[in-house]
Amino acid sequence: MVVLREGMCPGLDEDLVRDLRAADIKTVEDLVSSDIEELAQRCSVSYKALFAIRRVLLAQNTAFPVSGADLYEELLSSTAILSTGNPSLDKLLDPGLYTGEITELSGGPGSGKSQVCFGVAVHISYQLKQSVIFIDTTGGLTASRLLQMLQAETSNAEEQMEALQRIHIFRLFNIFSLLDCLYSLRSGGLQQASVGGGSVKAVIVDSVSAVIAPLLGGKQNEGMSLMIQVAGVLKTVAKDFNVAALVTNHVTRSGSGEVQPGLGVSWSHIPRTRILLERVERAAPVSHSSMRSATLIKSSRQPCHIKEEFDLQWWSCSKEASSGKRKLDETDSG
Amino acid sequence: MQRSVSSSSLSPSVKMKLVNAGFQFTADLLHLKPLQLSKEASLTQQEALEVLQAVRREGGGGDEAGGGGGGESSSLTALELLQKEEEMKSIVTFSSQLDAALGGGFPVGKTTEICGAPGVGKTQLCLQLAVDVQVPQCFGGVGGQVVYIDTEGSFLLQRVVDIAAAAVRHCSLLVEDDEQRVAMETFTVETILSNMFLVRCHDYVELLAEVHLLPDFLSEHPRVRLLVIDSVAFPFRQHFDDLSQRTRLLNGLAQQLISMATGHGIAVAMTNQMTTRLSGGQSQLVPALGESWGHAPTIRLLLHWAGSRRMAAVFKSPDHKGATVQYQITSEGFRDVGQSEQPPSKRPRTQTVASVASQRDTSC
Numbered sequence: 083m084v085v086l087r088e089g090m091c092p093g094l095d096e097d098l099v100r101d102l103r104a105a106d107i108k109t110v111e112d113l114v115s116s117d118i119e120e121l122a123q124r125c126s127v128s129y130k131a132l133f134a135i136r137r138v139l140l141a142q143n144t145a146f147p148v149s150g151a152d153l154y155e156e157l158l159s160s161t162a163i164l165s166t167g168n169p170s171l172d173k174l175l176d177p178g179l180y181t182g183e184i185t186e187l188s189g190g191p192g193s194g195k196s197q198v199c200f201g202v203a204v205h206i207s208y209q210l211k212q213s214v215i216f217i218d219t220t221g222g223l224t225a226s227r228l229l230q231m232l233q234a235e236t237s238n239a240e241e242q243m244e245a246l247q248r249i250h251i252f253r254l255f256n257i258f259s260l261l262d263c264l265y266s267l268r269s270g271g272l273q274q275a276s277v278g279g280g281s282v283k284a285v286i287v288d289s290v291s292a293v294i295a296p297l298l299g300g301k302q303n304e305g306m307s308l309m310i311q312v313a314g315v316l317k318t319v320a321k322d323f324n325v326a327a328l329v330t331n332h333v334t335r336s337g338s339g340e341v342q343p344g345l346g347v348s349w350s351h352i353p354r355t356r357i358l359l360e361r362v363e364r365a366a367p368v369s370h371s372s373m374r375s376a377t378l379i380k381s382s383r384q385p386c387h388i389k390e391e392f393d394l395q396w397w398s399c400s401k402e403a404s405s406g407k408r409k410l411d412e413t414d415s416g
Numbered sequence: 417m418q419r420s421v422s423s424s425s426l427s428p429s430v431k432m433k434l435v436n437a438g439f440q441f442t443a444d445l446l447h448l449k450p451l452q453l454s455k456e457a458s459l460t461q462q463e464a465l466e467v468l469q470a471v472r473r474e475g476g477g478g479d480e481a482g483g484g485g486g487g488e489s490s491s492l493t494a495l496e497l498l499q500k501e502e503e504m505k506s507i508v509t510f511s512s513q514l515d516a517a518l519g520g521g522f523p524v525g526k527t528t529e530i531c532g533a534p535g536v537g538k539t540q541l542c543l544q545l546a547v548d549v550q551v552p553q554c555f556g557g558v559g560g561q562v563v564y565i566d567t568e569g570s571f572l573l574q575r576v577v578d579i580a581a582a583a584v585r586h587c588s589l590l591v592e593d594d595e596q597r598v599a600m601e602t603f604t605v606e607t608i609l610s611n612m613f614l615v616r617c618h619d620y621v622e623l624l625a626e627v628h629l630l631p632d633f634l635s636e637h638p639r640v641r642l643l644v645i646d647s648v649a650f651p652f653r654q655h656f657d658d659l660s661q662r663t664r665l666l667n668g669l670a671q672q673l674i675s676m677a678t679g680h681g682i683a684v685a686m687t688n689q690m691t692t693r694l695s696g697g698q699s700q701l702v703p704a705l706g707e708s709w710g711h712a713p714t715i716r717l718l719l720h721w722a723g724s725r726r727m728a729a730v731f732k733s734p735d736h737k738g739a740t741v742q743y744q745i746t747s748e749g750f751r752d753v754g755q756s757e758q759p760p761s762k763r764p765r766t767q768t769v770a771s772v773a774s775q776r777d778t779s780c
Contacts, residue, residue: 085444108438191710192732200734215491221526221674222714225498227735249494255675258425262474265419275491292711296668299660304428311423332711339695344708370731370738 084110084143091138093131101125110139157182160324164283166198167205170392174357174376176383179326181283184316184352188331188343189359194374194394195330196222198359199288201397202328204231208245212280215272215325217252217263217287225251231397250275250282257293257308264315272323282325287316289330291344298346306348313352329353343379356380362391418443424470433457434467442471505558507549507642507683509541510583511752513741517730518715521548524558524641527673527684527712529648531703532719536726537745538687539570541719542644544750545685547580549642550608552599555587560641560682561611563630567623567650571614580608582748613640620651624665627672634680643676647687649704663708670712686713725753 086109088096105124107113113121114136122129163178172178179185179202187195200223203214216223228249232242252263263271267285276282290312297305320327332344343349343356350356355378362373372394378386418441421434437457439445445453445468454464492500506521515521522528522545532538546564551557564571584603591597613633617623623645634640648669656662677684691704703710703718710716716732729740742753 084440085438087444087447190707191716196734216494219671220711220714221678222734223497224735225494225501228494229498230735243495246494246498250491251494251497252491253678255671255678258423261423265423265474289711292667292671295708296664296671299664300658304422307422311420332708334708370729370740372737 086110086113091135091142093135093138098125098127101127110143114140162283162324162326164202164206164210164326166202167209168198168201168392168396170390171198171357171376174378174384174388174390175355176381179284179328180354181324181326182321183354184313184320184327184329186329186331186343186353186356187359188333188356189374190333190341190361193359193361195359196220196288197394197397199286199328199330200227200231202284203249203286204228204235204245204397206284207248208232208235208241210280210283211248212283213248213250213275215250215252215267215275215282215285217254217260217285219253219255219260219287219292220289221253221255222288223251223253234398248280255293257297257312260287260290260293260312261308261315264312264319268315268319268322272319272325282323284326284328285316285319287327287329289332291330291332294345294349295332309345309349313349317352333358350380353380354382419474421445424467424474426467426470430459430463430467433459442474445471504681507545507558508551508556509544509750510548510586511728511741511743511750513752514728514743517728517736517739517741518717518733519736522642522683522685523715524683525677525681526714527670527677527686528715528717529686529688529703529713530717530719531688531690533690533701533721536719536721537743537750538719539568539646540575540745541750542646542685542687543571543576543579545642546612546644547576547583547608547749549683550603550611551583551587552596552603554595554599555590558641559639561613561637561639562642562644563613563615563633563640565615565617565623565626565643565645567617567645568647569616570646571616576609576612577605578747579749580605584608586748611639613637617651619654620656620665623648623651624669627669627676631676631680634676634682638680640680641682643673643682643684645684645686647689649687649689652705653689659706663706666705666709666712670709673712674714 086094086099086102086107088094088099102108102113102121102125105121107116107121118129118132118136121127122132160182162181164181165172165178166175175185187198189195199216203216206212206214225246228246229242232245236242254260254263272282294305294309294312297308299305316327316329319325331349333341334344336342341358341360343358358377358379360375360377362371362375373391374394375389375391377389378384380386420441421439422431424431424442434445434457439457448456448468450461450464450468453459453467454461457464459467504524506515506518506523508515508521530538530541542564546562549558549560549562551559553559584600584605587603588600591600615626617626630643652662652666673684673686676682688709689704690701692699693702703716710732713732714734715730718729718731720727720729726743726745727740728743729738730736731738744751744753
């Protein structure tokens, strides 16, 4: 329902809008679906003028079909695959984060979701020399950790500072601020962030469930609508600006005691690829191992439920000395 | 992409009236005057004014090509954040091993949770922090005030006096120059006690209300650097029939706390109890309040017993590896094991404790 306003198209001036309102035509839908002849008589406006206005409004508000071949061409030329920096994760993602899509990482507390997000941001900023937008809703982001990871990539302080400048951080803690931020990115914030560094290639939201979970359930009826709006604007940003969207989610236990990603069934349709992170279970209740296992639970490219184990220390291991082999036992500064 | 009215931060009834009047997108509202809007959507003048202000604020942020993010949030680059963090200090716990594991102490601007079984020392650590936050800056402390929310009634004034006196003694032994001497004049047991704002909450409603009112209090008292909630678990574990409501309230509380921590530059420390989880016929001791609460604090500290020794394990931290250290509770407060800065009169007692512990170790 789009309200009729003057200036929407040539010929639609204030007087005409008022006359149409008097004839009970308030929205574009009403105008387009009404009988033009009868309307012209009632409002004493020329038939031709109304007909022209109707054509312009239809053209403005219709969606146009695109041929599959054109779409495929566009996809080939505009989609990029961003590596996460960790070969095991890349294997699961076949072989990385796709731009134009939302990828979700879910896991329990301490399973490494934020660490993976930091590693991805550092990798894109340093190796690929592109900008990253990081939206932090949990307060877990510290620039010193990003610096630690960068120091493992290079010991050149200038390069480290440059890479840090390409990561743009937003800290917000409620859903309305998140929506404000995403809408402003959509309408120009993204271009602004691209000035100076490379273009923005990834938008990371850690975590999206922290701001949505308090609104779902109970007698509140707004939570679902806000959640889907976040999904909508995030997808639009990803598609229109060719960025990869990476979000993190918490987990809940299903009736049978199994761990599953949070935010419910409605959210499960939003991300294209979903990965579940878990600690690799060792004997001690408080073990300080940095091994994690990643399971692919939703993907349109690979069979589901394939598992990979990886080391959270990967992003902190010095790569300058290694010859491409992963040295798991290497103690590092982290 | 047009922004729909339902994504604005207005009350649901106002949004309903707007949608019923045919205003689907905020773009439709931008050009209206308050009088027109209140007539068309049957809102009061006041409501119409609020709607237009909210829409203009959100819409204005977008139209200015970002302007660094819409509304109140602005973006920083990681480099700027790094410079800001270097100015942020941590609150020391007087246990150097624990401080090392935490990267300097309890960080300001983050929420930290202390979980543990009864009697392991959670309240002792909270009382120690409440005193430590007031250590003057020239001694390496933060020099701030503290808001202490007590939900269990475990705040013992006499114990705080003991800990404060020990801290004052410790600092007076370290005085090296004039600046520190001057600072010591204002660092006494009386001033320590007067810089603590104590709140007693009896149930979860009082706790939520207090947290809701805190931002105004913090704006009036800009010297507050620590918020202690002892404990978060106690009011939420009583008489809660609807567990999903409890999860929602806890998630909302977590977001408010981290928002205050970042916005006002305070450290938040909360204590949590332990509960038993049965999985596959085996029972395990885990922190209470459920799995989703585990995401709420930025850093989680688990205090547990290993035989007769008290151990502190950092098991969730975004910028440090997990580590386990040993600590002890003495009459002076929370300390490292085998600390040599004890005044002579206390040394025999510390040795006895350590030797008893080592005896137990060899026998276990």
